[in-house]
Amino acid sequence: MKIGFIGCGNMATAIIKGIIRKQIIDAENIIASAKTKATLDRVQKELGVKVSTDNLEVTENSDILVLAVKPQYYPEVIAQIKDVVRKEQIVISIAPGKTLDWLQEQFGGGVRLVRTMPNTPALVGEGMTGACRNEYVTDEDYATVLRILGSFGEVETIPENLMDVCVSVSGSSPAYIYILIEAMADGAVADGMPRAQAYKFAAQSVLGSAKMVLETGKHPGELKDQVCSPGGTTIEAVRVLEEKGFRSSVIEAMKACVRKTRGI
Ligand SMILES: NC(=O)C1=CN([C@@H]2O[C@H](COP(=O)(O)OP(=O)(O)OC[C@H]3O[C@@H](n4cnc5c(N)ncnc54)[C@H](O)[C@@H]3O)[C@@H](O)[C@H]2O)C=CC1
Numbered sequence: 001m002k003i004g005f006i007g008c009g010n011m012a013t014a015i016i017k018g019i020i021r022k023q024i025i026d027a028e029n030i031i032a033s034a035k036t037k038a039t040l041d042r043v044q045k046e047l048g049v050k051v052s053t054d055n056l057e058v059t060e061n062s063d064i065l066v067l068a069v070k071p072q073y074y075p076e077v078i079a080q081i082k083d084v085v086r087k088e089q090i091v092i093s094i095a096p097g098k099t100l101d102w103l104q105e106q107f108g109g110g111v112r113l114v115r116t117m118p119n120t121p122a123l124v125g126e127g128m129t130g131a132c133r134n135e136y137v138t139d140e141d142y143a144t145v146l147r148i149l150g151s152f153g154e155v156e157t158i159p160e161n162l163m164d165v166c167v168s169v170s171g172s173s174p175a176y177i178y179i180l181i182e183a184m185a186d187g188a189v190a191d192g193m194p195r196a197q198a199y200k201f202a203a204q205s206v207l208g209s210a211k212m213v214l215e216t217g218k219h220p221g222e223l224k225d226q227v228c229s230p231g232g233t234t235i236e237a238v239r240v241l242e243e244k245g246f247r248s249s250v251i252e253a254m255k256a257c258v259r260k261t262r263g264i
């Protein structure tokens with residue numbers, strides 16, 4: 001099994017590291033392209049995969065091809081490769097807003113397409129990926145793709161109409177969490193904790209809280225209630241968060257994210 005990446009920036013690097021880490025595909029069976037030699041040198045050194053500046057070479061040398069460029073470059077890249085994409089090849093999109101119908105139209109028809117939305121925690125094997133496929137992708141093909149996507153975290157098949165929501169809840173959401181961690185650390189530093197220690201305490205608390213939701217199966221509100229002692233410290237913090245519109249800021253930010261996705 002050979003996998004190719006057209007574009008090798010933040011997301012492709014995270015996926016490739018995740019795949020190699022889990023030994024799903026060896027580095028020698030992975031090929032990636034980028035626009036600049038500097039990026040390719042970095043990728044070769046950091047990941048040990050084959051590199052090329054030629055997108056056609058990447059297409060010809062892969063069974064599964066991941067389009068890992070920004071959405072605005074999709075038309076140009078697809079126009080370049082569409083005549084060399086083979087019938088049995090699987091093409092994976094990781095771009096927000098690009099529907100299976102749109103992708104198929106750009107390719108001119110008949111292509112096996114899987115639309116996904118991964119996220120950068122793939123790098124540490126804790127990604128969350130949403131996926132859906134078109135009618136040309138066989139059950140066997142799709143099982144292979146899910147195995148690869150599952151090698152760097154969790155993967156779930158979702159209806160295509162939820163792909164835009166997937167961008168806001170998992171594709172983009174690591175950025176919100178990093179802001180939360182940074183803000184928590186700022187708060188701790190403001191009250192005297194050293195900066196590095198503050199990041200550790202904040203990040204581990206986010207990690208532990210996420211595990212509590214996933215592993216206990218309890219409602220997040222119930223878990224929150226367990227932390228809030230009557231007349232205690234936490235409910236004071238919660239009161240201020242509600243007063244400052246924390247919950248609503250998150251909801252509105254996510255709705256803005258989905259609106260942007262739908263406009264891409
Ligand atoms: N960064 C993230 O957290 C996530 C990104 N995505 C999607 O993944 C895709 C890639 O995003 P990033 O990796 O963040 O972008 P990036 O800008 O880090 O990487 C894109 C790479 O594509 C290369 N490139 C541009 N035009 C090219 C061309 N014609 N041929 C070959 N390579 C070309 C660039 O040199 C760059 O290395 C985008 O569609 C993005 O929306 C999806 C989920 C999460």
Ligand SMILES: O=C(O)[C@@H]1CCC=N1
Nearest residue numbers: 095096167171172173
């Ligand atoms: O910001 C973006 O457009 C991409 C898609 C999801 C995460 N990053």
